[in-house]
Amino acid sequence: MLRYTVRRLGQLVIVTLVLSLLLFAWLRALPGGPVSALLGERATERSRAELVEQLGLDQPLYVQYWRFLGRAVTGDFGVSTGVQPGTPALEVFLQRMPATIELSVLALTIAVLVGIPLGYVAGRRQGGWLDNLSITWSLLGVAVPVFFLAFLLKYVFAIELGLLPASGRQEAGTNATHATGFYVLDGLLTREWDAAWNALLHLLLPAAALSTIPFAVIFRITRASVLDVLEEDYVRTARAKGLGATVIRTRHVLRNAMLPVVTTVGLQTGALLSGAVLTEQVFNIAGIGQALSLGFQRQDYAVLQVVIMATAMVYVLVNLVVDLAYAVIDPRLRTR
Amino acid sequence: MALLEVRDLAVRFVRRGEPTVAAVDGVSFDVPAGRTVGLVGESGCGKSVTSLAVMGLLPRDGTEVSGSVVLDGTELLGLSRREWDRRRGSDMSMVFQDPLTSLNPVVPLGIQVSEVMERHRGMSRRAATREAESLLDRVGIPDPRRRLREYSHQLSGGMRQRALIAMALACRPRLLIADEPTTALDVTIQAQILSLLRELVAETGTALVLITHDLGVVAGMCDEVNVLYAGRIVECADRHALFAAPRHPYTAGLLESVPRLDTPRGRRLAPISGSVENNIPWSVGCAFSPRCASALPVCSERSPVVEKVGPERLLRCHNPLDTDVGNTESSHD
Amino acid sequence: MLPGTRRGQRLDELAESTPTTTAGVSLAASAWRRLRRNPTFLLGAGIIAAFALLALVSPLLAAHDPALRLLEDQVSRADNRIPAPQPGFPLGGDQYGRPLLSRLLIGSQQTLLVALTATVLGLGGGLTLGILAGAFGGWVDTLVMRVVDVLLSVPSLLLAVSIGALFQQQSRFTVIIAVATVQIPVFGRLLRGTMLAQRASDHVLAARALGVRERSVVFRHMLPNALGPVIVQATLMLAVAIIDAAALSFLGLGSADTSTPEWGQMLGSAQDFFDTHPQLAFWPAGCIIVVALGFTLVGESLREALDPKKRR
Amino acid sequence: MVELDEVCVHYPIRRGVVFDRTVGRVYAVDGVSLRIERGRTYGLVGESGCGKSTLGKALLRLERPTSGSIRFDGTELSGMSGRRLRRMRRRMQMVFQDTLSSLDPRQSVESLLVEALRAHDLDEGSESTGRLLRELLSAVGLPAGALRGYPHEFSGGQRQRIGIARALAVRPELVVADEPVSALDVSVQAQVLNVLRDLQERFGLTYLVIAHDLAVVRHVADRVGVMYLGVLVEESDSDVLYERPMHPYTRALLSAVPVPDPEVEDRRERILLPGDLPSPAAPPSGCRFHTRCPWSRPGVCDVERPSLRDVGGGHLVACHYAESIERGRPPAESG
Amino acid sequence: VQSQRQGDGGDTFVFGAAGAPALFDPFYASDGETFRVTRQMMEGLVGFAPGTAEIEPELATDWESSEDGTRWTFHLREGVEFHDGTPFDAEAVCANFERWYHQTGPGRNAALSYYWIETFGGFASDERPSLYSSCEAPDAGTAVIELTRPTSKFPDALGLDSFSIQSPTAMEKYGADEVRARGSSFEYSEYARKHPTGTGPFEFASHDESNQSVVLERNEDYWGEQAGVDRLVFQVIPDESVRKQELLSGGIDGYDYPNPADLASLREQGFDVRVRDPFNILYMGISQRDNPALRDLRVRQALAHAVDRRNLVEANLPAGAEVAELFYPDSVDGHVSDTAKYPHDPERARELLREAGHPNPEIEFWWPTQVTRPYMPDPRGIFNAIAGDLREAGIRVKPVSKPWNGGYISDVNQGKAQVFLLGWTGDYNSPDNFIGTFFGSTNNQFYTEPAPWGGELADRLEAADREPDPKSRERMYAEINRDLKSEYLPAVPLAHSPPAIVTSPDVEGLVPSPLTAERFSTVRVEN
């Protein structure tokens, strides 16, 4: 187990290095670049040339990359030019990460809390009305573009009905303490209940929109997996043993049916990050997704680099954790 | 009265949009306490469906079960789900063909064994675990204490099958159904398991229904043999009588088809012609008639009924073989 | 293991779960038998057929040139006026006074074109990678799959956006390339899985034992039998492609040329009018949802039909 | 006609951080030597996973042997590849166990057979090819109408006949049949066994028949080899082997095979082997069988690997104590 | 915590900003989002009168210049203190000027000191000549600025936010000049990020980067009239439609640059839409660099005739937009109305093209994506309209689009775009700020270098700028304007669009500024 973890972490380092190289090369191939971003529409040839020299962008690519690496090991990933100009990119990432995590965790929680029970019930009552209804819902969840759903939700619940806030993470100008950057958590820790509540309200709509895709996947995997497990020989064995319905359901069906679901939940991190790019845009949440889309619009190399790399690492790490969790619940993997 | 009496058991699979499959079609047999009864037949003849019907394990949707299954005086068909659950695992239990897939991969063996006792014998987890240990020991699993904590993937095929047998025997059932318990195993392991079963049956006096396609296994294990073909029993007899003088052409054909260790080698085999695809429905005539060497015109026109021929023998055939035909055939050379 | 590998493994499982080897024609036949009666499939197929037909005949149906600002005089930025439905223009005009219905109609063609081309390109790229890896195995396989895994470990939309951003000029072509790039690793990994399964299968071994040339073993025996799950996936990917293209437009990476309409782009550029003229967004969004649903329905029911476990 | 000399096939177990490294091996076949005479049938028996199929594939060079030599009619096959190997393939063919998966589901019977001919340029105009195909089908007992069918349209026995016809299409000299009947119902099994035998007589074929069923092997083979964990433990002419098995494993195996005769069954002496087959990835030291052998001697059997030796009349056994076991005496302490 | 939009804590004005302020030291800034914030905290020697582009006294109560226009004496307001308590006096003024002039390293880069370079040219010991010479403080209430030459920009340029006077003590304490180049950008000083200190009606309170908001508080010791609200919050909302929705749902009290499409509906829903006087220009630029056809005046004139500017303004620009005849609005000096007009006339355009020998010239027409500008709210719409017009005149238009920051700006600035859409928002009331910037050099967007008139135009603009006498300067600019339209025509002026600013009906006292330089100290929020 330990060796496995170490090996996976070793892989992570390699992936990060390779990715950083790819990213570096790719970002430099993008049109525009930091010079345009910094100088804006009022640039002259002269100021452009000066800036290029000052930033060392006239050096060969490998020199630039080497310098970048050298700085990166000290935690210096350059300074944002467009997203939060003047702030170190790493800081931008760290400031924005909690927002995205908060959002994704809530979305995933919704997806899991709704998807798994629904998938289980639908699988057991295959062909029933609940089954058909939830299948339809999950199919729609896939077919509706996330950002459109986000728009709809916002329009209906925030603007027309005025039930929930339309955007942001917390009411503008709220005087709340932000210790961890997770606003809901901050509110709870500092006992500023209204701040926590306010932050949670802000999260509801975006999380609901974001949860549709993981919900659809989790629901369908659960359902399919319950269907599969119900046909397994060991369930038949359990029934042949005359076990009670509850024992069969929990010990024999659910425990096995959850295995593929656990992996899926890890993979959903990717979908969540993709979706966050869109949702954060619609709901103006200053998270990683927004940093990415702004970074692209404003050619913010440093931020893009940190954010994409960190995103990939988070993705890899989450999946490592999921795999470890998987090994804990699946004894077949434990001995490896 | 026999412990288990199966009368006119019929199972039909009815699916919307698909033709109805009559998998088992009027099967009757008795299993007295302490005896071993074999059900033999080729793939698809309805052996498993019969056993699942007896155990009440067929899916509820899309299956129609009729006839009667009486265990120790109680009619089982039509019992409520609860009562089924109370009987399964305690009065009657079952061992399945594939020991790998029949064990839950994520639940430790100990729990899978002890849960039966917790359920039916009302034992505490601790007592049940202690009992499970001795059970595993009795079915010949070395180091049972350690094995209790292990998972099915850590066991070999033979060990798994032993564990399944232990579970089946945990509540000292009076009826044990073993559906091809050794088909997935190698010969040497098969020998181990069969001898284990033999011992256990002798010790506990459990009635055993042994389902297999291997005539050799039946010959060594059973007191009475039922030969199934296309969902019906075509011949039923004491094993000595059956192997010595098969009366149904199908039984005889099976015996002639298999190469045997005890007959001279190099002899040309005398196979049954065609395959099950050539069958005709039992409702029309004898399902076996298209493949039968001794078929008469009547065979494809009228369905034969079961008749008692001689002592202890039931036969479903219009034109059974003579008593000595089988003998001459097999003692030829 | 990278999440890419994990995602990859899921694809591998998918590949394995559809063993065309033992199934083949019989599987296809029985699948078809079940599909013909499956309402899900019929609904999906109906939608797709209608959509395809629409795309084909839309130039005939569209009463106006979608690029022309026929109703421009009814447009006013200052008063936020957008042409309302009127005789000859059942859905009115868009924010530039172009006929909305004609744009939707012609848009069906372009949308299908984008989705189809992207999927075909993705499939092509995936096929190439998958064939390389699956047919040769060994280090080619290892190398190709490591690249694929790294690609799979970047969240898909991120990858699409990254690729889309590479181009100086945004056009339908760049959208297609971006969407296709996301699909390549998916198809590649999937096909590799099915190819490897084929490689290990007896009938391929039999062909090899017969002395059939390696090339025709790969192309005549392995590939045709390995395509089943890939085709199912491609159906699902068409839906994903349509939605991804719309997401790219939403993020401002759609085609800059709006004279030939495409639904995703129409939806993307209707953002600003969501509160005031929701019809500008609802029409293309509705079309996208219905068509994506159609492809998803067909893909899912195909997958289910080809699942050997469901086979009786 | 075929000579194998110390053939080994080891499958590497790979695992790695980025690129896979070999971290272990499965000793599927580990030093097997045997000869198959022209026109005869060699039977290979053993339990699941002992390496029978691997050996068969190695012989046809469908698997590259890790070491050892394989000679076919005097030609060394082990290093051969490409075109030359393809040419050789015409002379040796294979029949598979799984009748459905070994036939490409997308090809009609006709194209399956024609492909075989094409591969070796035996396809000489449609007329002669048509005649050839009809002959082939009738040889294996299928109607000519079967040509237009697809594999799934046939029953298991018929499919196996198609598989045999395909193998025979190129007029091979050697046919390796890997479990040709184990997937078939008993009633059909006999039909296929008869077909195999008829064809051997008609075309003068040499067979290597692989099976786990000792009775089947006894029925078809002239000479039988018994494999255990990648090695041959006993080899002899069929009659001799079944009459007078000398290796403890063979004896146990034979005693375990059920016989469909209650009289015999009731009387039999059974040798029950303890335990299970060890993993071929970590085979036991010394004699591979010593972990389960009732006669094993510590200090000898677990240390020294017995070689295959002739105990007279071409009866080869790999056991230190074969003779004493045969005489019914447990081996002496000293060996 | 108090969720204190209203109630006992006093009033708060929440404004939706389109972008995050880069920093709070206006000297290093050049973007509106930063200035919008610093403007509330800081003041310059001169300021702009509310609602106009005219200067008025701010920290200086009055000023005079020497005859030759090189020596400027400012009389400073008394009794003013910076937020940190440092007294505002002539020393402080000179400290600021000296700081600007003595920038080193990255501080000299146009990416940072843009307005200094634009206005004053070079720095101390720099090869570029500087307009600035010295600053003296003869007494606490008087600051004397010495220039190297006269300029039309003075003193208006001192109203630019970049030249706000900041507390010398605070700047020293928090290392205001410590900017570093790091990776591909600059890292700002602690002063610029956390401790901006000026004299204005609001003081810096906090900048919450994770919530993207900046909070300012009322400066209770302000020398002038106290601010109308206790707290001023800038909430960053990059997406325009989200800003509107936030306003609709009550999350913010106002925002800038509403989508012109929304104005009518916002008004209908009772919001205050205040349209500013236009102080910008949208033009169709023409580059002399690559396309030889464009070097022919008649071709350029044909372009001008081809475009239907009237219709463009009506269909694509917000309410209040006007067709532009000159390159700057009429509120700026030197405006004349008797220039050559180019009415929409496709016939005439075709005729001119024929005369020029290019009946169907192929022209690359560039337009930007991923951007909206006050002068160009919908580049795609504008492009479509103009491209249609040009095609009508027989011009073969080859559209080229690039993302604003993804190549458009840089390529256009290098003269690579043959015909392109661009514009300018004025910084202060001076022709030089418009046409001086456009044509004052020959190597720019229009690449007038090869044109026979390119150098001449640049020289005339410089001469006008140097002219100390306002009367003759005005005359010179008028002449230039006439020739720009008739003889040079290096670009076609299209329109002036008034940017709007929206507030909720509860907001009072906001005075829109043509320079988009609103001061929020006059704002009050009703509850």
Ligand SMILES: Nc1ncnc2c1ncn2[C@@H]1O[C@H](COP(=O)(O)OP(=O)(O)OP(=O)(O)O)[C@@H](O)[C@H]1O
């Ligand atoms: N759930 C089911 N639905 C439809 N048909 C079924 C079902 N289960 C079994 N059958 C059919 O019933 C017949 C009898 O099946 P059964 O499993 O009893 O055969 P078997 O004798 O056990 O064969 P085997 O030796 O292969 O296990 C077969 O033709 C089978 O196809």
Ligand SMILES: Nc1ncnc2c1ncn2[C@@H]1O[C@H](COP(=O)(O)OP(=O)(O)OP(=O)(O)O)[C@@H](O)[C@H]1O
């Ligand atoms: N491609 C492979 N890679 C790794 N191990 C393999 C491979 N093929 C076979 N093996 C292993 O080699 C050993 C011998 O396999 P083989 O298929 O030859 O056995 P067999 O005797 O034919 O068994 P069976 O009776 O089950 O067919 C087995 O342990 C198997 O797991």
Ligand SMILES: [Mg+2]
């Ligand atoms: Mg069965």
Ligand SMILES: [Mg+2]
């Ligand atoms: Mg094998």
